[in-house]
Amino acid sequence: xxxxxxxxxxxxxxxxxxxxxxxxxxxxxxxxxxxxxxxxxxxxxxxxxxxxxxxxxxxxxxxxxxxxxxxxxxxxxxxxxxxxxxxxxxxxxxxxxxxxxxxxxxxxxxxxxxxxxxxxxxxxxxxxxxxxxxxxxxxxxxxxxxxxxxxxxxxxxxxxxxxxxxxxxxxxxxxxxxxxxxxxxxxxxxxxxxxxxxxxxxxxxxxxxxxxxxxxxxxxxxxxxxxxxxxxxxxxxxxxxxxxxxxxxxxxxxxxxxxxxxxxxxxxxxxxx
Numbered sequence: 001x002x003x004x005x006x007x008x009x010x011x012x013x014x015x016x017x018x019x020x021x022x023x024x025x026x027x028x029x030x031x032x033x034x035x036x037x038x039x040x041x042x043x044x045x046x047x048x049x050x051x052x053x054x055x056x057x058x059x060x061x062x063x064x065x066x067x068x069x070x071x072x073x074x075x076x077x078x079x080x081x082x083x084x085x086x087x088x089x090x091x092x093x094x095x096x097x098x099x100x101x102x103x104x105x106x107x108x109x110x111x112x113x114x115x116x117x118x119x120x121x122x123x124x125x126x127x128x129x130x131x132x133x134x135x136x137x138x139x140x141x142x143x144x145x146x147x148x149x150x151x152x153x154x155x156x157x158x159x160x161x162x163x164x165x166x167x168x169x170x171x172x173x174x175x176x177x178x179x180x181x182x183x184x185x186x187x188x189x190x191x192x193x194x195x196x197x198x199x200x201x202x203x204x205x206x207x208x209x210x211x212x213x214x215x216x217x218x219x220x221x222x223x224x225x226x227x228x229x230x231x232x233x234x235x236x237x238x239x240x241x242x243x244x245x246x247x248x249x250x251x252x253x254x255x256x257x258x259x260x261x262x263x264x265x266x267x268x269x270x271x272x273x
Contacts, residue, residue, distance in 0.1 A: 005032045006068070008200040009054055009087060009168045013063030016049050016224075022061065024049055024224040031168060031200040036190060038211040039204045040236075041221035042245050047204040048092070048172050050221070054202060055089035055170050067168075084112035088161045089170040094153075096146055102156050103141040106131055109163035124163075131162035134189050136182070150177040158186065162193075169193060171203040175210060187214045208249075208262035212236055220244055236260050 007030035016024035024046040031037050031054070039047040052058040054065055056072050065072040067086060072078065078086075088109070097105065109131065110124040132138045135155045140148070145156060154177050161169060171190070175183040191214055193199040205211045211218055211232070218235040220227040222244040228235040241249035247264050254261040263269075 005034065007032050007066070008068065009202070010066045011050065011054055011063065012066070014050060014053055014060050014065070015062035016046065016053055016058055017061045018049075022224070024053075026063065027219075027221070027224070027226055028063075029202075029219050029229065031202045033167070033200050034194050034198045035216040036194050036201040036203060036214055037217045037219065038215035039202065039219050039221060040206075040208060040211050041227070044223075045221040045244070046224040047221055051089065051170050051172055051202060051204055052091075055087060056083055057089070081112050084164070084166075086166050087168040087170065088164040088166045090158055090161045090172060090174055092172045092176060094157050096153060098144075098146050100145055101142050102137055102145055102148075103128065103132070105145050105156050106137070106159045106163050109160040109165075112164065127163045127165055131159040134162055134192075135159040136185060151179060151182060154178060155182060155186070158189075162189075166199075168200045168202070171201065173204050173206055175205070175207065183210070190214055208236060208241070209254075209259070212260040212262065213257065232260060236262060 010030040012028045014024055014027045015022060027050055029037065039050060041047055049058055053060055059073060064074065067078060070078060106128050110121050110127060113124065114121045132141060135158050137155050137159055140152065145153060148156065158174060174186050178186060187210060190201055190203065194201050215232055217230060218232050219229045220235050220240055227244045228240045236251060238249055238251045241251065241262060245264065250263045250265055252261055
């Protein structure tokens with residue numbers, strides 16, 4: 001990624017409310033091609049709300065969202081279908097359809113690309129196959145999704161997002177409900193999409209170590225405000241994390257990976273020498 005790359009999707013001065021209560025206060029961030037931006041912070045800090053606003057699902061009370069040079073919420077706004085060809089979101093909670101196969105659910109991601117009254121999509125089958133292979137669900141293609149575990153279903157919905165083949169991918173805690181193997185594989189897929197396909201990725205992560213491994217940039221939120229934003233090592237510091245989470249967080253380099261390792265220190269946690 002070049003620092004000169006223009007942002008594909010950007011939020012500027014976002015003020016977001018639930019009913020009459022403001023939960024996000026003036027947050028700005030940019031998602032650039034070929035880069036992974038992680039949103040981290042305590043529960044209730046506004047991470048998922050910001051992501052939903054970027055996905056055009058939560059209208060700002062103030063500020064705005066741009067895709068390229070176009071405002072998403074006003075002016076020459078993109079149509080729903082045009083926006084869906086460029087931006088997709090994997091939410092934390094999706095329904096479990098009954099009587100629908102894995103392949104059919106993955107195929108949902110091709111809806112924005114279908115044209116004509118018959119829904120022609122010449123590239124659809126290949127895109128679906130690629131997405132299932134990337135997420136490791138090919139072997140279960142004909143199974144009903146109502147037979148799957150939570151982790152398996154999470155991977156199927158991720159495959160549906162990948163089948164959409166957008167230039168921006170938004171993920172809300174994609175490793176949730178997954179065992180260790182698939183946590184690692186999902187993070188690898190995210191990194192591959194950025195590195196090999198130039199996708200701009202915005203991802204909400206609960207695990208700080210996951211953010212340190214996969215992200216190029218981090219936005220740390222607390223109580224709906226940005227505590228710090230920038231390169232991983234500039235944001236994931238003991239001072240910033242302790243301030244955001246209200247508990248001492250020790251930050252050190254992992255001796256195996258060389259990436260930052262973040263460990264919260266409770267009353268019974270042995271302290272570093």
